[in-house]
Amino acid sequence: MAIEDNPISRVRYGEELKRRREAAGLTQEELSQRVVMSRTHIAHIEAGRRRPDVEDARRLDRELGGDGFFERFLPTLDGRKVAEHFAEALEFEGKATVIKEYAPSLVPGLLQTKRYAYEVLGTGYPRQSDEDRDKLVTTRLDRAGILSNFHSPEVCFLLDEAVLRRVVGGPAVMCEQLRHIAELGESRRIRVHVLPYSAGAHALQAGFLSLMWFEDMPPIAYAEGVNSGRLLEIPSVVRGCQELYDQALGDALSHRKTMGLLRSVAEDYEHEAQRADHP
Numbered sequence: 001m002a003i004e005d006n007p008i009s010r011v012r013y014g015e016e017l018k019r020r021r022e023a024a025g026l027t028q029e030e031l032s033q034r035v036v037m038s039r040t041h042i043a044h045i046e047a048g049r050r051r052p053d054v055e056d057a058r059r060l061d062r063e064l065g066g067d068g069f070f071e072r073f074l075p076t077l078d079g080r081k082v083a084e085h086f087a088e089a090l091e092f093e094g095k096a097t098v099i100k101e102y103a104p105s106l107v108p109g110l111l112q113t114k115r116y117a118y119e120v121l122g123t124g125y126p127r128q129s130d131e132d133r134d135k136l137v138t139t140r141l142d143r144a145g146i147l148s149n150f151h152s153p154e155v156c157f158l159l160d161e162a163v164l165r166r167v168v169g170g171p172a173v174m175c176e177q178l179r180h181i182a183e184l185g186e187s188r189r190i191r192v193h194v195l196p197y198s199a200g201a202h203a204l205q206a207g208f209l210s211l212m213w214f215e216d217m218p219p220i221a222y223a224e225g226v227n228s229g230r231l232l233e234i235p236s237v238v239r240g241c242q243e244l245y246d247q248a249l250g251d252a253l254s255h256r257k258t259m260g261l262l263r264s265v266a267e268d269y270e271h272e273a274q275r276a277d278h279p
Contacts, residue, residue, distance in 0.1 A: 011048035013073060018046045020064045035059040038233060040218065049217065051091055089210065089222040089231060094146060098213040100245060102158040102204045105166055107177055109140050110147065111157065111184070116177040117141065119169035147189055156191045157181075158204070158249055159258075164194065164265050171276065175269035182262040185255065193252035194261055202251055203244040211242055 021031050021042075028046070032039040037056060044050035052060070057070040064070075093099065093110075101108050107116060114137060121128065121136045128136065146153060167174055185192045195202060208224040221232040221241040232238055253261065 014046040014048040096212040100211040171269040171272040178266035199251040203247040
């Protein structure tokens, strides 16, 4: 049975890991080699800053003779409904001082409007009940609360042009969604760049990428695919992701040109919605 994830439970979990590691006569580096985890990851778990995943917990149990302790008392998200593979990334998102994201085909969660999110979250598998989808939408909108602070985190979004052209929920929903992004960009709360179709093949075309920086931790990357996501923390790997992001950003439209494109495409959607209402 898992316990609720909160700062106190994570600290106690980390204290128990440290106690058992030291009782086994292992350094963090030695334990990291035995359980196939980085020393930094173990250090953050022991300090209560990280939430280990199930596989981490199982490997710790096997190595430290925990009799299932580390899996049984694994801190879990406190009732928030998110995809399992995104749970740990969500926790880091709330602590980041800088966030840079690339979206290949859909508006990133932090920018989604309610109607857009409702449409996106209704297309997954397994199918969601209306109640479960409402919870997912609420969680997704709550995430955007980090944008209510004008100064932190600093956020930059790199959007493939497909994000603007893929019609989710109909032209009225798209019009509202693109104007919402433009308003955030014009208020200077975020920076947005569109990577146009004319850029052709580019460094980030494989999928969604989020880069995060922190005050008291090394930067990390989160890459996502179909029903899967992976946190990347090895410094060389994270630097490689940052370099790929910078390369793709170099092929993108400027923030100012992006604002104009967002407004223009939103206006096209508005006209399309009007024609549909008055054929």
